[in-house]
Amino acid sequence: MHYLNQKYKYTNCFYFRGMEFKKVPFPNHIFVLVFWVFFLPFYSIAQISNDTIRYYHNAITNPSEPLDLPSGIQFFTKKKQIDLKTNDTLNAIYDLRLLSIAEFKIGNNFNSESHIVEALDLIQSMNSRDTLINARVGLYNQLGRIYRASDNFSEAIKTYDKALAIANKLNDSVVILNNKANIYKDLSEFNNALAIYTLLNEKHSLLNNDKQKSLIIDNLGNIQAKLNLPEALENLQSALTLREKNSDIVGLHASNTHLSEYYLDKKDTINAVNYAKKALSLSNKINSNSFKLESISQLMGMNKNPLIHEYRKLTDSIAKAKQVAENKNAFLKYNVAEEQKKTQASKLLQEIESRKRLAYQSLALVIFLILIGSYFIYRNRYRKAKIEEIYKTETRIAKKVHDEVANDVYKLMTSLENNSNIDNKLIDEMEKIYTKTRDISRENSAIDLNQDFGIQLNDLLLGYKNSNVNVITRNLSKVPWYTIHELNKTAIYRVLQELMTNMRKHSQATFVTLVFKKVGSKIHINYLDNGVGCDLSKKNGLQHTESRIASLKGTIIFESKQGDGFKASIII
Known part of the structure; x- marks a missing residue:
């Protein structure tokens, strides 16, 4: 399992736990490299010795000479081609994983990402893909490192979460959590990073790997230094000692870099420069461009020359712009391609069922929409018909009251007036009854909606104006009454008529x-x-007004107190 403890570097891989790697003297690098360039195509995969594979594995995971990484890339590129030709998918995935690590250490993030995508694609093509948990965890972890190096922090966290979701080993989970904490450190979310590092530090006693222990302690000290915690220096120095004991060159580079940052924050330039130079020396041994760039940049940052600081600023800006332009995000392309493959693979089998299901669903949807539409249309028509019937009934009753009751009362009054023996009080009472019946008839008589409704409504309201009552209307003529439904206009007319009649009879306004x-x-x-x-x-009589407005889904709100006038707000 591999991991990283800074943005571009500090990577360690563990594939063969408890296994010692054979060290080959430096001159042999050239011989072995020439051998594999010219003669590998003529050999089968069975003729590659395990010692050779282990050697180049170690050259990538723990590089100590300038040619380690280039020779490892050359070897595993050829080996991958042979593994693919012989359909040895598992070894091809292993080759791609190492190639991705090597390219990443050199600084070729895009090539590194492409190798990961190719490996994930191979896993997905295998029937036993669900059993390749370790390989998938390692690939996701490596992909997270690449996204981090590309400043794509959100994708990096998502990828680490994918790895955590399937990781089933403590060491793997420790590595992934450490890398996730590094993302929070890059984002200056130091408290989130500290929470993870503290948890890992509490669990490191369960680990049997000194490199992981030193990694956890070093990162914890580094984040404690960012938060000005007193334990920072002790942890940084403890990690350095442990790495010196194990000759962990990559880890020593990280420790010296972090100690340089620590002393620089403390304004101790002498110690900061000393540790930065040690980190640069180690990066030359590792032969990693990104390691060298980081160490040189750190030394330049301690130089007081303003031109150097301006140069750093410009180069950082150019590098960031270049990274954004070249960040092609092969993993997202892999997801799209994978979905396309799945769709093509199942298209023939699903096409008939899909069409049937679509037809049934469409038919069901159409029937459902027709039923829903019919229900609402019927309910709306029924409501309108009921309201219209009420208005017709009111009009019919008003006409009967006028034609029959009022006329009969008037005839009776005329007859009584011609009879001198009839008491005048009785005639007065009969006149009051006649007046009431006439008013009822007028209040519920038919409204001619073909005429200008605004004028009719204005005549109605001003009809209640006299020497004692002043009636004022505002904006009545500005309302486009022709756009209002006839039922609504009728309701407005009747409601205002009832309010004005109620005012004249009871309010003394x-x-x-x-x-x-x-x-x-x-x-x-x-x-x-x-x-x-x-x-x-x-x-009193307001319930009828409320029900009339409510029947048209409108609202009417009354406000009144004894001796404090009367208010009504109508929305229809």
Whole structure:
């Protein structure tokens, strides 16, 4: 399992736990490299010795000479080609994983990412892909490192979470959590990073790997230094000692870099420069361009020359712009390609079922929509028909009251007036009855909606104006009444008629205002008088007004107190 403890570097891989690697003297590098370049194509995979594979594995995971990484890349590139030709997919995945690590250490992030994608693609093509947990965990972890190096922190965290979701070994989980904490450190979310490093430090006693222990202690010290915690220096020095004991060159580079940062933050330039130079020396041994760049950049940052700082600023800006331009994100391409493969593989089998299901679903949806539409249409028509029937009934009753009751009362009054023996009080009472029947007839008589409704409504309201009552309307003529449904106009007419009649009979008001406004498709009417008010708990005849408005899905709100006038807000 491999891991990283800074943005571009500090990587260790463990494939053969408890195994010693054979060290080959430096001159042999050239011989072996020439051998594999010219003669490997003529040999089968069975002729590659395990010692040779182990040697180049170690050259990539623990490089100590300048040619380690280039020779490892050359070897495993050829080996991958042979493994693919012989359909040895497992070894091809192993080759791609090492190639990705080597390219990443050199600084070729895009090539590193491409190798990971190719390996994931091979795993996905295998029937036993669900059993290749270790390989998938390692690949996701490596991919997270690449995203981190590309400043794609959100994708890096998602990828590490994928690895954590399937990891089933403590050492693997420790590595992934460490890398995830590094992301939080890059984002300056130091408290989140500290929480993970502290947890890992508590668990490191369960590990039998000194490199992982030193990695955890070093990263914990580094983040403690960022938070000015007193334990920082002790942990950084402990990690350095442990790495010196194990000759961990990559780890020593990390420790010296972190100690340089620590002393630089403490304004101790002498120690900061000393440790930075040690880190640069180690990066030359590792032969990693990204390691060298980081060490040189750190030394340049301690130089007081303003031109150097300007140069660093410009090179960082150019490098970042280049990285954004070249970040092709092969893993996301892999996801798209994989989905396309799945779709093509199942297309023939699913096409008939899909069409049937679509047809049934479409038919069911159409029937459902027809039923829903029919229900609402029927309910709306029924509601309108009921309201229209109510208005017709009111009009019919009003006409009967006028034609039959009022006329009969009037005839009776005329007859009684010609009879001198009849008491005048009786005639007066009969006249009151006649007046009431006439008023009822007028209040519920038919409304001619073919005429200008605004004029009719204005005539209705001003009809209640006299020497004692002043009626004022605002914006009535500005309302586009032709856009309002006839049922709504009828309801407005009747409701205002009832309010004005109620005002004349009971309120003793001297001043009435009505303000009209159209908001969207709704008409807003605010009624106000200065009468004696009323007790709304009794409602009197207001229930009929409320039900008339509610039947058209409108609202009417009354406000009144005894002696404090009467208000009504209508929305319809």
